[in-house]
Amino acid sequence: MGTLAWLNGNFCELDDAKVGVQDRGFLFGDGVYDVIKIYYGRPFSLQAHLERLQRSSLAISIDIPYSLEEIEVVIGSLIKDSKCMSGFVYMQATRGCAPRDHYFPSGVTPTLLIYVLDIGMPASRDNLTPTDCITLPDERWMNCHIKSINLLPNILALQKAKEAGAGEAILYRADGTVTEGTRTNIFAVVDGTVRTHPESRHILTGITRNIALDILHNGNIRLAEKAFTIEDLSEASEVWTTSTGLEIAPVKNIDGQLVNKVVPGPICSFLIEEFWKKIEVECCG
Template sequence: MKNLAWINGEVCDLHEANVPVEDRGFLFGDGIYEVIKIYNGKPFYLEPHLKRLQRSASAINIEIPYSNEELNEHIAGLINQSECDHGYIYMQVTRGCAPRGHLFPGGIRPTVLIYVRAFESVPSRELTEPADCITLPDERWMNCYIKSVNLLPNVLAFQKAHEAGASEAILYRPDGTVTEGTRTNIFALIDGVVRTHPETRYILPGITRGIVLDILKQISVPVSEEAFKVSELQEASEVWTASTGLEIVPVKTIDGKPLKEISPGPVCKRLAGEFWQVVDAECYGGKQ
């Protein structure tokens, strides 16, 4: 297994990959990204990730100089060359390189980076130990639906959570509405209905979030994309996070207070089982 990077068509070892210091991604955070899981040597839900990449790019007026078909091919080639069975793909597109200046420079080519990083071992399918979370004000910008590389507020909030002994910060707007986590979408079972923030500019429309919503509908669990307040979160019987990186993670305490029911609860457990069936269907030819 080799961790390989592809930058505008050139492949090299990941640790030797570099971009010029005048790249606008480095100077301004002028770019967008995606993270895609690799299970069994196959990228999981690649199409929705590429669609979101294109949407993020066009929202900031970057035209990716490759079609999704071409990106598909380059990703498949890179996974193949790196002989990666389990790991992830990181993709980043920046506006490109130019002398520093706020104005979009004319005539430059976006920098397109794709890399593969393999995991040391096959990731476990067991639900992880339920997480402790804290709540923090959402200090991000108004366009969180764009998967921008400007992650400073997320990084700072995540660091705060870590220093408080928690593994995720649940973010809320000034009126107390819960948006999402620093790197996850948040679901809460409140009065028998699974709630999550609707797809607005205040959250990233997570690919895993979409899968979770589909599963819940399929297994007839009442679900509503209706935002909820931090105060309601404290009354939830189950809470979990959903993301590409960590899949489904049950939550057991929020701001030091345990949830009303033992975590993981039955809905979260069932959901996690169903999630792995989706992975099996897509990446293991239907069985594992």
């Protein structure tokens, strides 16, 4: 079976899902998206992802013509019909199809695409490979809290990381403040305190970030939602990234410098353990 999709009210194979070349997502990148991970045949943190999709779309005045309840039903059907046990749900909303003009078109229905991508192998914490990172200037726009489909700076930075033999680029602003990765949020243990950039326009409020913060808070781990600098990062005893796709991923090496001989360190190991318990409670129960 191919990849199942749902486009503007109709189920189809992903390869058969077509939008016009005048779609504003194609012409302008005028749209938003979100990604949900499927574990054991169930979507993890579904509500949080649906609400973020809605927040992102409203932030750029796209009024998705389906309720979150309707989208939830579509996702349930796609996962069931594709018999997907482990994979992703991709959702993308654009302002719709209209003759090219920068102004918002009137009377146009937004495009909503949802599909399920089966990754074909069971989810497992045993696949964990510590990541090597490079650091790069953050060249993105000022509204990174919106999950826009405009990912050009992220793509260019991640490609640079790949060409340098690394798995992620950690981004920093002109004053040296670390914001996040190209597709992840970043945590560092600085002087015994876990730090991560606070919610702001400079980062995406990651769903995995928020789960990690909850776990650390409940585990009475010293924690501050306080930005750290590139210099702090170079002295951190533990660093890890969080994201839907890569979960809690320990960082081994930054710009060729070892973070610590033991990776994952004790706090990251605790977090991974507790994160998987959460997945199992929510998706296996």
